[in-house]
Every structure is written in structure tokens, then in C-alpha cells.
Ligand SMILES: Nc1nc2c(c(=O)[nH]1)N[C@H]1C(S)=C(S)[C@@H](COP(=O)(O)OP(=O)(O)OC[C@H]3O[C@@H](n4cnc5c(N)ncnc54)[C@H](O)[C@@H]3O)O[C@H]1N2
């Protein structure tokens with residue numbers, strides 16, 4: 251039995267995925283997304299010289315006054331007249347300066363009685379004081395955001411102020427999840443006897459969520475060829491079809507034959523890793539198919555290693571964190587023909603494997619914050635040796 255090395259499996263899976271089209275998405279849907287094209291301002295900000303304070307618009311050269319009151323300026327509309335010599339206009343924060351004015355005196359330094367406006371304080375220190383000049387935030391067509399920016403709240407606000415209600419990002423990936431197995435029952439349903447909650451679907455949906463991928467749970471399919479093939483045909487409209495279970499060599503492991511019956515082209519099956527050996531990849535009617543093992547930990551590890559980088563490539567999002575070196579706090583045995591991904595827990599700058607590495611053990615998975623990556627044919631490792639770890643929490 252030949253098992254594909256992990257690196258080659260990843261290369262072949264990534265080769266199946268092409269970046270999804272760039273489309274305008276509403277700002278509310280863009281938080282955390284990666285901008286797919288440069289964005290320029292569609293307007294000038296501020297659109298005119300605006301007051302930064304509540305007070306009086308004057309000519310700086312006419313200080314220290316006094317002035318005659320000449321109407322008022324409020325935000326959102328231009329004053330209906332210019333400032334004549336010797337005049338001051340009442341003005342509010344965010345309101346445009348009348349033509350002829352160049353400075354604002356704050357109202358705390360003014361005494362106004364009827365139309366007489368008098369300076370009571372020191373007055374503005376320089377021409378242009380308390381004025382936000384037109385275009386001082388950004389000019390028309392100014393570059394606002396560059397492609398590749400991970401969009402945060404401030405970027406979204408800047409885009410909105412720049413006149414944009416949408417931003418160009420790659421379309422989110424639609425990932426159909428199919429759980430296979432006669433023993434499975436929906437999550438949260440009462441279990442009788444040997445019923446098993448289909449825990450892989452919520453786990454995979456949660457893994458996918460930060461990577462701009464929407465999981466569509468297509469439910470549970472029994473281990474029978476015809477219903478499996480039918481479910482695969484129906485799910486093929488998704489960008490990626492992910493199955494869990496039925497991927498191994500048992501008599502009830504029918505995912506591969508059912509995929510073939512549905513018309514899928516299988517790229518590879520079975521890889522040199524533990525857990526995760528029965529991984530399968532292929533194409534079905536334009537959808538990429540990943541057949542993950544049913545064991546919950548095997549499904550988690552293969553999704554982390556192969557599914558997440560695939561959707562990140564398709565959606566234009568950064569690939570999930572890669573490995574980093576760390577010092578081992580406990581010994582590890584030599585590995586064989588499969589690379590091993592052990593649930594580990596870090597403490598300070600050291601990492602230790604958790605006890606109990608069975609592929610079905612979710613309690614251990616929930617305690618782990620990294621996978622300790624051990625290459626194939628690695629010699630035994632001792633405390634103090636450096637190993638690669640992959641963050642999972
Ligand atoms: N003779 C051999 N037996 C097995 C081999 C092998 O090479 N030769 N490989 C083993 C390895 S490695 C793995 S991993 C498992 C995976 O097999 P399958 O992908 O066919 O998974 P199932 O048999 O359907 O299920 C395994 C296990 O996981 C439970 N399960 C299935 N689906 C879910 C789900 N959606 N949520 C939670 N748990 C699920 C299922 O009940 C089983 O207990 O095969 C070994 N066998």
C-alpha cells in the first residue's frame with residue numbers, strides 16, 4: 251500500500267483550488283476579510299473648510315475685533331452669504347466656513363450681545379485655528395486602502411467616509427458537509443444505545459468560519475452506495491464537498507465507490523500521516539471533494555492541514571498559521587512510515603504531548619493548543635530537543 255507524503259498531498263489539494271471571483275461585498279460583511287483590490291476615495295474629506303469647534307468664524311487679520319454678527323453656519327449646508335469686512339458668523343462644529351472667513355474663535359472667548367460680538371479671551375493663536383481644511387483627511391481619488399489589507403473597523407470606517415458601501419473581496423467559499431455513518435444521529439438529539447452524535451459537522455463549520463467559508467450542513471447519510479451517491483450529486487453545487495467517515499477499507503466504507511458512481515475523479519486516497527491516513531481528494535462536477543476520516547481527531551487534523559489552506563487560497567484569506575519550533579518537555583518515541591501529529595499542550599516555551607493520542611479522543615483534543623509535528627522515520631526525541639508545533643487554539 252503506497253501512502254502519499256503529507257507535503258505532496260497538500261500540493262495536490264491546493265492545485266485543485268482556484269481563487270474565487272472578486273465581488274463587491276457590503277461593508278458589514280467585510281470585517282476580517284482581505285481586500286482584493288486597491289480602493290481610492292470617491293469623495294473629498296472634508297468636502298469644504300469646516301469648523302472644528304462651536305464659536306464664531308472671523309478673519310484672523312481683524313483680531314481682536316469687535317465684529318458685527320452676520321447669521322450662522324450649521325453642518326450640512328453652505329452659509330447663504332460671505333463674510334463682509336468687520337463681520338463674525340456664528341458657527342458650529344462640523345459647519346462650513348463662509349467665504350471670507352479663515353479662522354474660528356471658540357465661544358468661550360466671545361461675548362455676544364444682540365449683533366455685537368466681542369473677544370473676551372486671548373483669541374486664536376494663528377490663522378486657520380479651529381478649521382479643518384477641505385481635503386485634509388483625503389483628497390478626491392486619493393488612495394485609501396491597498397489590496398491585501400486585512401479589513402478592521404478603522405478600514406471599514408475609512409471606506410465608508412470615502413464614499414463606499416461595498417468593498418472588493420473574493421466570494422466566500424460554500425463548503426458542503428456530509429456526515430456518513432449508520433450509527434450517527436444529529437447533534438443534540440437524544441442518543442439510544444450505540445447512537446453517536448455527528449460531532450464532525452459543527453467542528454468543521456467552526457474551523458471554517460474564520461476563513462471566509464460558509465459551511466452548509468447537508469446532514470447524515472447512511473453507509474449505502476445509492477443514498478451516498480445521490481447525496482454527493484446533490485452537494486456538487488458547492489465549491490468544496492467535505493465528507494467525513496467511510497473513507498477507510500472496511501466493507502461499510504463506501505465513500506470512494508459512491509463518489510466514483512456519482513462521477514467524481516479521485517486524485518488520491520490515503521496519505522502517510524497519523525491520524526488521517528484515509529484522506530481522499532478529487533473533483534465532482536467542478537466541486538473539490540475532500541473525504542476526511544470519520545474519527546473526530548483525524549477529521550480535525552486533516553481539516554486543519556488540508557481543508558483550511560485550500561479555502562484560504564480560494565477566498566484570498568491568509569493561510570492558517572504554519573509550524574514554529576519549540577522545545578520538548580517530555581520524550582517521544584521514534585516514528586514509522588507515517589508523519590505523526592500529536593496533541594500537545596504548551597507551557598511557557600516548552601511543549602509536552604498529552605497522554606492518550608487515540609484518533610477518537612475528543613477530550614484530549616479539547617485540552618490541546620498545538621499539534622506536535624513529527625516527520626516520518628524520525629528518531630526518538632528527548633526532553634530539550636526542538637520539535638515543530640502547529641497552533642490549533
Ligand atoms: N483494517 C483497517 N482498518 C482501519 C484502517 C486501515 O487502514 N485498515 N484505517 C483506520 C484509520 S487510520 C482510520 S482514521 C479510521 C477511519 O475510517 P473511516 O474514515 O472509514 O471512518 P468510519 O469508520 O466511518 O468512522 C471512524 C470512527 O469515527 C466515528 N465517526 C464517523 N463519522 C463521525 C461524525 N460525523 N462525527 C463523529 N464521529 C464520527 C465512527 O463512528 C467511528 O467510530 O479507520 C481505521 N480502520
Ligand code: MOO
Nearest residue numbers: 525526527548609
Ligand atoms: O489515520 Mo487514523 O486517522 O490514525 O485514526
